[in-house]
Amino acid sequence: MALEVPSELEKEIDDRITHYPVSRRSAVLPVLHALQHHFGFISEDSVEWAAAKLELEPIKVLEVVTFYPGFRQSAPGKYHIRVCRTLSCAMAGSYELMDSICKKAEIDRSGVTHHDPIAVSNDGKFSIEFAECLASCGTGPVCLVEDDFHEAVTDVDALLSQYK
């Protein structure tokens, strides 16, 4: 197995699995979250590591990974941006926001598909994808940069300059 999981992370994962005494399989989501939080995305090695950990076939883990858009299968940039495109934000200009962030951060979204929704900037600093409702419909357009929530985003320069 090529994946090197630090012992602290493995300890945390083992602990999370104990929360599901009836079926180890049920722990697949928390395990994947922990792996993505640490590595930034779920690699093939992560899928196989998680499968071995949970005593599952790798295909069963891959099914879960590909179901949730929240699990990334490719590496994001240093800062990952999620732009809301659900109705209120879309009407408030989320598509324009997406375009201006991409322009400013030099991100090419032409390769984005249903199965590969993330685009990364040339310098690897930013990555971006559309997300569904981020639960602030009154203050659109909104976006998440890593875990920071930004509302009524109009000044893209100011937004991006906060991240070095």
Next chain:
Amino acid sequence: MSDEKPDLVDVQIDGEWHQFPKGTRMIEACRQASVEVPHYCYHPKLTSPGNCRMCLVEMGMPPRPHPGEATPEADENGHLPISWMPRPVIACANTVAPNMGIRTNSELTEDCREGVMELLLANHPLDCPICDQAGECTLQEFSVEHGQGESHFREQKVKKPKNVDVGPRIRLDDERCIMCSRCVRFTDEIADDPVLGFTDRGSHTVLTVYPGKELANNYSLNTVDICPVGALTSNDFRFQMRVWFMKEVKTIDVNCATGSNITVYQREGQIYRITPRQNNDVNSDWMPDSHRLNFHWINGEDRLTDPMVKEGNSHRITSWQEALATTADKLAGIEGSEIAVIASASMTNEELLMVNRLVKHLNVGHVDTVPREGENDNYLVAADRNPNTNGVKLVLGLDNPGSQLDAIKKGIKEGRIKALLCLQENLVDDAGFDGETLDKLDFFLTAHPIANPTADFADVVLPGGCWAEKSGTMINVAGRLQRLNKVIDGPGQTLEPWEVVRDLIQVTGGGNGIYSALDIFKQLTEEISEFSGLTWGRIGDLGLPLIETGKTIPLLEREKERITQGLIVG
């Protein structure tokens, strides 16, 4: 099962009352009542996820009275009135209950089926004209019976992967897939090789083989059989023949002692496909790929088509009359004790009885068959790769088949054995005979379907039909008597092996009143007590237990276990 009668419950199906054991699935109850419930994902040998929704039926139970309301009165047969539920239920995963009502032909049920069909077809490519499944596709069939003929759907269909290599023998068309998950469950539950799954669940759900792996286990082609649509197709069969042009013959597999029940599909003397045939006492619904695909040689180039006699260093094609006359001439000067017969455990009981007659008639000194041992795969492939070793023991009377081969070789080398009759065997490739030994014989005859290396050394070479070209019975590893049925005629002047042996007896002065393999079976029933009272008709398509061997078939034992656990219907 104990002797106790199982608890029976009264169930009304489409207005008629029936009785079923408690715990019977609604879909099985309907089947037992000869009412078809269309379904895709349900398979009695697999767990029931209930995901296709095609088996939705209207269901009802006796009304539960409000407090103070009178309890409903039973009719003269003890049946309570049924109060129908407003929503349908799936028949595959629910079990019958006392006084339950099921409607499979009501307006609600019909509506459900139409709706499910419309949704299943929304993204289906409808490429039936070039689809191998056409003609045996349940999506086609149910579309005729339960579809609407038109769709509300006007949008672009979802594009998915096509012509995907999921394994060495199987191709996948994801656009045709209706996500019933039968193949996923088969690889998981039966083949213990869970490499298939659904990824990108949602409107783009695709059946996927895990990256870097392939669906390559020896049972993979069973997924093609259980695929209700044309999503999984066999590389070997795809685009070879439309299914409606082929004739089906029920027979048994001869690649090992299990004797899996099979259906052989032929057209104009050519075999195109073999599929397993359900027999819960032999092979369940499955068969190994290795056995299923071992038939192309039957229509191959190296088949023997005519009798031949040796002239100098080569063989000359001749008639049966001349070949048999030559045999009679040569054998006339040789004592019975100087003759050896090596028959085959791939011969039917009928053929083996004829061999027995030949042995007695010529007073043959040495008789044996060639054993074939391999690994028991712990599923359906038996360690004994001969299909009728039990027949050899019972009919030919050999206690330890194969034990005489070395003595026969030695006898030939020492000149004590002067003639050898090899019936349906390949002594050079399979029994360790070499040309030097065989050349020592005064007379060597071989009958076989193929021009094999053994035939090179034979004075007389006879074309004996292969398993698909003959009828008879065999006894499998568990002692079950099963019928082998003729699928096609042998090429050229090929005769069925029983005819070959009969002619050998006749030409050497023996009498017989044998006109068909069935005549021989009648003699078997008279001479061997185990067969007494039997007819081919009584053996039927599924065979009968004949003798006790103490051997079981591993896959069946596991299925029985799963039935006991209630995981599958069986």
